[in-house]
Amino acid sequence: MAHDLATIAGMTAMAYQGEMPWHKLGTKMEGRPDVMAALKAAHLDWQVDLERMYTADGQRIPRRRAVVRDIDRRILATVGDKYQVFQNEEAFSVLQPACEQFGVTIESAGALGIGDKVWMLAKLPESTEVVAGDRIDGYFLVRTGHNGKSSFTARPTPVRVVCANTLSVATSGKQKTVIRLSHVRSATQQLDMVADLVTNLVASLKETNATFKQLADRQMTVDELEDYILDVLKMTEKATPKQVRQFETVVDLAVNGKGQKEFAPGSAWAAYNAITEYCDHVAPAEANTQKALVSANKSAVFGTNSKLKARALMVARQLVAV
Numbered sequence: 001m002a003h004d005l006a007t008i009a010g011m012t013a014m015a016y017q018g019e020m021p022w023h024k025l026g027t028k029m030e031g032r033p034d035v036m037a038a039l040k041a042a043h044l045d046w047q048v049d050l051e052r053m054y055t056a057d058g059q060r061i062p063r064r065r066a067v068v069r070d071i072d073r074r075i076l077a078t079v080g081d082k083y084q085v086f087q088n089e090e091a092f093s094v095l096q097p098a099c100e101q102f103g104v105t106i107e108s109a110g111a112l113g114i115g116d117k118v119w120m121l122a123k124l125p126e127s128t129e130v131v132a133g134d135r136i137d138g139y140f141l142v143r144t145g146h147n148g149k150s151s152f153t154a155r156p157t158p159v160r161v162v163c164a165n166t167l168s169v170a171t172s173g174k175q176k177t178v179i180r181l182s183h184v185r186s187a188t189q190q191l192d193m194v195a196d197l198v199t200n201l202v203a204s205l206k207e208t209n210a211t212f213k214q215l216a217d218r219q220m221t222v223d224e225l226e227d228y229i230l231d232v233l234k235m236t237e238k239a240t241p242k243q244v245r246q247f248e249t250v251v252d253l254a255v256n257g258k259g260q261k262e263f264a265p266g267s268a269w270a271a272y273n274a275i276t277e278y279c280d281h282v283a284p285a286e287a288n289t290q291k292a293l294v295s296a297n298k299s300a301v302f303g304t305n306s307k308l309k310a311r312a313l314m315v316a317r318q319l320v321a322v
Contacts, residue, residue, distance in 0.1 A: 004112050004113065004294045004298070005025060005026070005110055005111070005112065006110075006111040006112055006113055006114055006115040008043050008044075008046070008069070008071070008072065008074075008111065008115050009043070009071050009072050011043040012025045012026055012027075012043070013042055013043045013044060013110050013111040013115060014026035014027070014042050014108065014109070014110035014111075015027045015028070015029050015033075015038055015041035015042035015108065015109050015110065016028060016029065016107070016108040017029050017030075017033075017105070017106075017107050017108065018107070026042070026108075026110065027041045027042065027043075029041050029106075032099070032105060033106055034096060034099060034100075034106075035089075035092050035093055035095050035096045035099070035106065035120075036089065038092075038106045038109045038120065039088055039089060039092065039109065041109070042108075042109040042110050042111070044088045044109060044110070044111060044118060045088070045089070046069055046070055046071045046088070047069075047070045047087050047088075047089075048067050048068060048069055048070065048076065048085050048087065048146050049067075049068050049070060049085070050065040050066070050067060050068075050079075050083070050085055051065060051066045051068050052065065052066075053065065053066050053078065062081075063080060063081045064078055064079070064080065064081065065078070065079050065080070065081055065083060066078055066079075067079055067083075067085065067116075067146050067147070067148070069115060069146075074114060074115070076114060076115060076116040076146045076147060077116055077146060077147040077148050077149075078148075079147075079148035080148070083148055085146070086144060086146075086152060088118055088144070091118075091142075091144040091152055092109075092120050092142065092144075094193065094197075095120060095122060095142065097195075098122065098197070098198055099122075101195070102125065102195070102198045103125035104122045104123065104124060104125060104198065105122065105123045105125075106120055106121070106122050106123075107121045107122065107123050107139065108120070108121045109121070115146070116145055116146045116147040116150070117143070117145045117147065117150055118143070118144050118145060118146070119141060119142065119143045119144075120141075120142045121139055121140075121141050121142075121157075122139065122140055122142065123137065123138070123139050124137075124138035124139065124140065124198070124201060124202055124205065126138060126202055126205070127161075128205065128206065128209040129209075130209060130212040130213055130215075130216050130263070130264070130269060131213075131216050131263050131264050131269075133262065133263065134160070134161075134162060134259060134262075134263040134264075135160075135161045135162075136158045136159065136160055136161070136167065136205070136209060136212070137158070137159050137161055138156060138158055138201065138202065138205040139156070139157045139158070139159060140154050140155060140156050140157065140197075140201050141154065141155055141157050141301075142154045154197060154201070155169075156169050156201045156204050156205055156208075157169075157301075158205055158208060158209075160259070160273065160276070162258055162259035162262075162263070163257070163258035163259055163273075163277060163281070164280070164281075165273060165276040165277055165280050165281075166276065166280055166300065166301065166309070167208070167212075167276055167309070167313075168276075168306075168309045168310045168312070168313040169204055169205075169208050169313075211313075211317060211320075212269060214268075214317075214320040215264075215267060215268040215269035215271075215272055215316050215317075215319075215320060216263070216264035216267050216268075216269040217264075217267070217320075218267055218268040218269075218319055218320050219266055219267055220266060220267060220268055220271060220319075224319075225251065225254055225271055226251060228268070228271050228315060228316070228319065229247060229250050229251060229254070229271065229274070229275070230247065231315050232275055232308070232311055232312045232315050233246065233247060233250070233308075235247060246278070249278060249282060250274045250275060250278050251274070253273075253274035253277050253278055253282070254270050254271050254273075254274035255270075257270075257273065257274055257277045258277060259273070260273070260274070268316050268319050268320060271316065272312050272313060272316045275308065275309060275312035276309050276312070279299070279300045279305035279306075279308055279309050280300050280305075283296045283299070283300065283305060284296040284297050284300070
């Protein structure tokens with residue numbers, strides 16, 4: 001399964017707005033769906049329960065519980081006896097005031113694997129421009145899970161519209177880049193928490209955009225560009241042929257990648273976007289098996305290549321700080 005989307009009760013657990021995703025699966029949402037509409041469209045309107053566990057001969061297993069999905073009795077995980085379930089509706093209902101009060105829109109929702117990892121992607125009402133025409137849209141990804149490992153978190157994921165590159169977030173420590181949402185039931189508390197969430201995410205996006213503009217103003221020589229990419233990739237004299245090809249590809253993307261000739265060519269902004277384009281587009285395109293494609297797409301958002309993009313921004317920031 002190249003997309004790694006969960007299949008729950010025979011249905012693909014994903015919903016989306018806008019263009020159909022590359023895997024051509026999921027349910028298209030129209031208008032401005034609220035949280036419950038998104039959960040239903042993505043086939044996430046189910047609950048989980050904690051149930052006792054027993055050995056084959058009927059002996060109860062102490063201090064362990066099974067997380068069981070109600071609609072198909074699928075066991076999603078085994079957890080300790082202190083684990084508290086957090087239902088999908090309960091978890092994502094915190095976003096409803098964001099939609100109603102702050103103009104946030106839900107762009108997609110879905111589950112991965114066996115349905116133990118669940119997400120919603122929401123779009124902030126504001127966008128920014130690094131240079132004229134090079135727009136950055138602000139999104140935040142909210143994740144929860146039913147496996148005893150996935151905490152309920154929200155983090156900003158700016159996207160460069162010209163090529164849909166997912167960018168890393170730069171902050172000076174003033175704003176939170178990952179927000180852990182506490183479990184509250186009061187409507188007033190919930191609204192205050194969401195207001196704080198959206199405020200922090202918008203502030204993070206604006207602060208990040210200021211950094212991006214500094215990168216766009218910083219011109220680089222060819223030697224500086226190559227040194228930057230070598231630093232980001234942590235290449236040494238013992239580099240493998242694969243690493244050398246990666247380096248050469250990124251150098252080319254810094255000049256000929258999407259939007260590079262139009263927006264701040266020859267700058268640290270172009271160099272940084274060469275890394276993000278490689279991670280988000282080139283690496284998945286180079287995958288020669290379905291398993292490799294899944295791995296590359298996950299890596300760009302959650303794994304090794306996500307960390308590489310963060311390092312690319314850190315190194316770029318050092319350039320403009322000199």
